Amino acid sequence: xxxxxxxxxxxxxxxxTETAFDVLAxxxxxxxxxxxxxxxxxxxxxxPTTASALKAxxxxxxxxxxxxxxxxxxxxxxETIAATVKKEFGVPATADNVVVGPGAKVxxxxxCEAFLEPGDAVLVFQPAFPTFEPNIIRRGAKPVYVPLRQxxxxxxxxxxxxxxxxxxxxxxxxxxxxxxxxxGGVATADDLKTIANIVRGTNIAVFSDEPYCHMVWNxxxxxxxxKHHSILAEPGMLxxxxxxxxxxxxxxxxxxxxxxxxxxxxxxxxxxxxxxxxLSCVPPIVQMAGKAALxxxxxxxxxxxxxxxxxVVLLVNELRKLPDVTVLxxxxxxxxxxxxxxxxxxxGITSHGLAMYLLEGADDxxxxxxxxGECFGAAGQGFLRFSCAxxxxxxxxxxxxxxxxITRTERVKAYLEANPKYRAK
Numbered sequence: 001x002x003x004x005x006x007x008x009x010x011x012x013x014x015x016x017t018e019t020a021f022d023v024l025a026x027x028x029x030x031x032x033x034x035x036x037x038x039x040x041x042x043x044x045x046x047x048p049t050t051a052s053a054l055k056a057x058x059x060x061x062x063x064x065x066x067x068x069x070x071x072x073x074x075x076x077x078x079e080t081i082a083a084t085v086k087k088e089f090g091v092p093a094t095a096d097n098v099v100v101g102p103g104a105k106v107x108x109x110x111x112c113e114a115f116l117e118p119g120d121a122v123l124v125f126q127p128a129f130p131t132f133e134p135n136i137i138r139r140g141a142k143p144v145y146v147p148l149r150q151x152x153x154x155x156x157x158x159x160x161x162x163x164x165x166x167x168x169x170x171x172x173x174x175x176x177x178x179x180x181x182x183x184g185g186v187a188t189a190d191d192l193k194t195i196a197n198i199v200r201g202t203n204i205a206v207f208s209d210e211p212y213c214h215m216v217w218n219x220x221x222x223x224x225x226x227k228h229h230s231i232l233a234e235p236g237m238l239x240x241x242x243x244x245x246x247x248x249x250x251x252x253x254x255x256x257x258x259x260x261x262x263x264x265x266x267x268x269x270x271x272x273x274x275x276x277x278x279l280s281c282v283p284p285i286v287q288m289a290g291k292a293a294l295x296x297x298x299x300x301x302x303x304x305x306x307x308x309x310x311x312v313v314l315l316v317n318e319l320r321k322l323p324d325v326t327v328l329x330x331x332x333x334x335x336x337x338x339x340x341x342x343x344x345x346x347x348g349i350t351s352h353g354l355a356m357y358l359l360e361g362a363d364d365x366x367x368x369x370x371x372x373g374e375c376f377g378a379a380g381q382g383f384l385r386f387s388c389a390x391x392x393x394x395x396x397x398x399x400x401x402x403x404x405x406i407t408r409t410e411r412v413k414a415y416l417e418a419n420p421k422y423r424a425k
Contacts, residue, residue, distance in 0.1 A: 056292030073100025102257035120172035127376030154185025184330025196234035311388035341382030353422025361415035362405035
């Protein structure tokens, strides 16, 4: 008897994912089989969740906070968040401007649902976080890509934003992500002020993705920790922007799935309805952990950020020893984004092919997991992204392995014969 199976939507059939998790699955499979993999592919913290967050979660369980709560988030948590972003970043928020969600990524979806119609144009700087595009396309909107260039320190092209706003007939939104994943670039305070002046008073909504807000590096001062600047702090921008934040990086809480957005009160109410009809709410236990982290763990957080910075510096300095590798010292994040195009050209391999070769093909007993730049769009071709979330000695070993692996030309040839999709065109 023939059975008819419901067909998937065109969106579902074409859905793309964050490649870091795909590579993570391959890496873990290899590790299960006994291979020693230095895991530099995913942006997770190697440090424990901060102490007050853990203590508060236990207390919340003991207190029986295991029921539903308001979809926008616990009022006391939202008040703490508003006070924190006002104090740290100068964002003039109240609890009415805050919505709590399971991490920051979900707010990409809600932003697009709140503002985009089919045919709208959205400016996205590329390399771009991989989930921006599917969320934009889900609404039938059109990403307009503008490259971030190494020679410009991966800062945003301000003239491209002005051109987009003035010349694109369906211009509707702008995606920002600074400090930037994957490049480590940072938009300066002047950059953000100029962007605000360009879009203020227009029909352009801004999504400002700021999960690395505590990973801004001060390369010139006595302290390695710099100051994060948010476009939401610019006059009038709270009404025109959605800022997305997470506890995953700053407080080592990636598995807790705790984040929040800051926006106008009107947009916050709309997104609260979206959470109500999709997620119900973020678990109160998680929210109480986040509240305690904000209130008590800033010093512990900053100590961890200093450790992250040391790892970034170590990895950059090791990579700079290699010929045909050009790498900037990141202004923020815990990613290093070296230009390896000469190596790719010499070996006839794409940059993501090179990344997968380092993981799968370079050696039978050891591999290095990282990402090819094209995982973040066409502008990332010729680059690799390394996370620094491994012990220092493993970072050094990863670069040594990389240096040796690219000399094994017969293994490269064999890998490309088995995986022709990675041949450079």
